[in-house]
Amino acid sequence: MIQITDEILNKYLDGELSREESEQVKYGLSTSEELQKKYNALKLVHEKLFDMKEDEVSPAFADKIMNQIVRRKFAIPKQQKYFIVSIATFITLLCLIIFGFVISAIISSAPSSIGESKSVLDSVSTLTDGLVKTLQHLFSGKGLSIIGSVFSLLIIVSGYFFFEMQKRAKANLSNGQHL
Amino acid sequence: MRNLSDQEIIDSVRKGNESDYSIIINRYKNKAFSMLTRMLKNEFDAEEVLQDCFLKAYNSLSSFKGEAKFSTWFYRIVYNSALTKLSSQKRKIEAEMTSVEDHFNLVSEYNSVDIEKKDINELVHKIINKLPEKYSAIITMFYLNEMSIEEISEVMQITASNVKVMLHRSRNLLRDLVLKSKLSEELI
Numbered sequence: 177m178i179q180i181t182d183e184i185l186n187k188y189l190d191g192e193l194s195r196e197e198s199e200q201v202k203y204g205l206s207t208s209e210e211l212q213k214k215y216n217a218l219k220l221v222h223e224k225l226f227d228m229k230e231d232e233v234s235p236a237f238a239d240k241i242m243n244q245i246v247r248r249k250f251a252i253p254k255q256q257k258y259f260i261v262s263i264a265t266f267i268t269l270l271c272l273i274i275f276g277f278v279i280s281a282i283i284s285s286a287p288s289s290i291g292e293s294k295s296v297l298d299s300v301s302t303l304t305d306g307l308v309k310t311l312q313h314l315f316s317g318k319g320l321s322i323i324g325s326v327f328s329l330l331i332i333v334s335g336y337f338f339f340e341m342q343k344r345a346k347a348n349l350s351n352g353q354h355l
Numbered sequence: 356m357r358n359l360s361d362q363e364i365i366d367s368v369r370k371g372n373e374s375d376y377s378i379i380i381n382r383y384k385n386k387a388f389s390m391l392t393r394m395l396k397n398e399f400d401a402e403e404v405l406q407d408c409f410l411k412a413y414n415s416l417s418s419f420k421g422e423a424k425f426s427t428w429f430y431r432i433v434y435n436s437a438l439t440k441l442s443s444q445k446r447k448i449e450a451e452m453t454s455v456e457d458h459f460n461l462v463s464e465y466n467s468v469d470i471e472k473k474d475i476n477e478l479v480h481k482i483i484n485k486l487p488e489k490y491s492a493i494i495t496m497f498y499l500n501e502m503s504i505e506e507i508s509e510v511m512q513i514t515a516s517n518v519k520v521m522l523h524r525s526r527n528l529l530r531d532l533v534l535k536s537k538l539s540e541e542l543i
Binding site: 182183186213214217220222224225226227230231232233234237239241244245246248249 | 386406480494499526533
């Protein structure tokens with residue numbers, strides 16, 4: 177004969193007992209008023225829990241989420257925005273530095289008497305020659321290696337930020353990725 | 356369209372029909388909201404967390420492998436988000452303290468004239484809201500969302516036998532309260 181505990185009553189209610197055990201519980205219930213009362217209360221609770229009503233969210237809830245989904249689809253994520261802006265700023269500054277350097281090199285190499293003795297055409301050709309020479313100087317030998325180093329650094333920094341961004345995005349989604 | 360299975364809707368959303376996701380939202384919003392309200396004990400927080408859950412689920416649809424049912428996957432997001440919210444509010448420790456063995460305190464709390472005046476449904480509702488979050492989550496998933504013990508154990512990442520123990524404890528608590536009330540004389 178099994179001892180009819182609360183656990184056994186719960187299992188009996190859920191139909192988890194073997195046929196033999198169920199018979200024993202049935203017999204126990206028919207002979208003990210106290211046990212019968214306990215079981216009936218448990219059954220009542222079980223039934224009342226099934227009658228439980230759902231709570232309702234605000235009526236516009238689904239629309240609110242769909243609007244957010246549409247908005248997010250067309251919006252660049254904040255982190256990505258910061259990333260693009262910082263890279264663009266860096267490239268712009270680099271270009272300005274190169275441009276400034278080229279202009280200063282041309283001005284310093286040009287003869288001081290451009291406007292006095294030569295025509296406008298000659299001045300333009302002198303400036304063009306200067307520009308070509310400066311660019312040649314910049315992109316050859318030591319200059320080229322400096323530019324290469326700067327761009328490599330740029331690529332490494334961009335790669336690091338991109339990797340970090342991916343990592344954060346993955347971490348944010350980790351809640352639902354296991355199933 | 357309403358009769359489509361979750362998997363069919365997800366496939367459609369993945370193909371680019373994102374408006375179909377609203378069917379999923381309407382299908383699960385109230386059930387998930389009920390679970391969150393009972394876990395967080397606050398409707399405002401529940402709605403806020405639920406919004407995040409639907410957005411998180413939408414963004415993670417590509418990672419949903421279909422090995423489990425969508426509902427199990429989604430409720431796991433809901434359950435984890437609720438726990439995260441609770442821990443961020445630092446209420447978790449407080450709630451844990453009133454868990455398991457402390458359920459007798461709840462019984463004594465209701466050991467007053469007040470209990471006699473209560474309607475059985477109201478009593479059940481009030482007690483579920485007072486249960487620790489894990490217990491109220493189990494009750495909601497089992498009775499309201501009609502999930503199996505195995506599905507609940509998958510959502511909560513605990514064994515099926517632990518789910519059963521927690522379910523039985525919650526039921527026993529409610530039973531004790533019913534037996535204490537005068538309602539038991541009328542109803543049993």
